[in-house]
Amino acid sequence: xxxxxxxxGATGTIYALNLLRDLKDTGKVNxxxxxxxxxxENLKIETDYSLMDMEGLAxxxxxxxxxxxxxxxxxxxxxxxxxxPCSMKTLSSIANGYDxxxxxxxxxxxxxxxxxxxxxxRETPLSTIHIENMLKLSRIGVRMVPPMxxxxxxxxxIKDVINHHVMKIMDQLGIDYDKAxxxxx
Numbered sequence: 634x635x636x637x638x639x640x641x642g643a644t645g646t647i648y649a650l651n652l653l654r655d656l657k658d659t660g661k662v663n664x665x666x667x668x669x670x671x672x673x674e675n676l677k678i679e680t681d682y683s684l685m686d687m688e689g690l691a692x693x694x695x696x697x698x699x700x701x702x703x704x705x706x707x708x709x710x711x712x713x714x715x716x717x718p719c720s721m722k723t724l725s726s727i728a729n730g731y732d733x734x735x736x737x738x739x740x741x742x743x744x745x746x747x748x749x750x751x752x753x754x755r756e757t758p759l760s761t762i763h764i765e766n767m768l769k770l771s772r773i774g775v776r777m778v779p780p781m782x783x784x785x786x787x788x789x790x791i792k793d794v795i796n797h798h799v800m801k802i803m804d805q806l807g808i809d810y811d812k813a814x815x816x817x818x
Contacts, residue, residue, distance in 0.1 A: 641722070
C-alpha cells in the first residue's frame with residue numbers, strides 16, 4: 634500500500650507519529666509524509682520526539698512547499714491520504730480547492746482521482762464555517778475522523794486514547810489494528 638500522511642499545525646501531532654509508527658509496523662505500507670511548518674513546531678511543543686524521529690518513520694518525506702512532488706500528480710498511484718491532525722485552515726483550503734501547498738494539493742488530487750481522503754479535524758469549538766466546510770467535503774466522500782476519545786474502553790493512559798484514534802483511522806484504510814480495545818457489546 635501507498636499512503637500519504639499529511640500533518641498540519643493543529644494540536645495532536647502525536648496522533649500522526651503513532652499512525653506512522655503503526656503503519657510502518659505492518660510491513661505492508663509505504664508512507665509519504667508531508668508536514669507543515671507549524672506541524673514541525675507542534676511536534677517540538679507537544680512531544681519529546683524530534684523531527685528526525687518523525688521523518689524516520691516514513692518511507693518518503695516531502696517538503697510542503699514542493700508542489701511538483703510526485704504525490705501532487707494523479708499519475709502517482711496511492712491508496713489514499715490521511716491528514717492528522719487537520720487544521721481548519723487546511724480543511725478550508727481543501728474544501729475550496731485552494732491548493733497552495735503540497736498537503737492541500739495532494740488532498741485535491743485524492744478528490745479528483747476518487748481516492749480515499751481521511752481528515753482528522755482538530756478544533757473546538759467549531760464555527761458554522763468549519764461545519765459547513767466539513768459537510769461540503771463529507772458530501773463528496775471525504776471521511777471525517779476527529780480525535781474523540783471513547784471512554785467505553787476504560788482507557789488507562791493517554792496511549793490508550795491515542796491508539797483508539799489510530800484504530801479508527803486504520804479502519805478507514807482497511808488495515809487490521811489490534812492495539813486498541815473495540816466495543817464488545
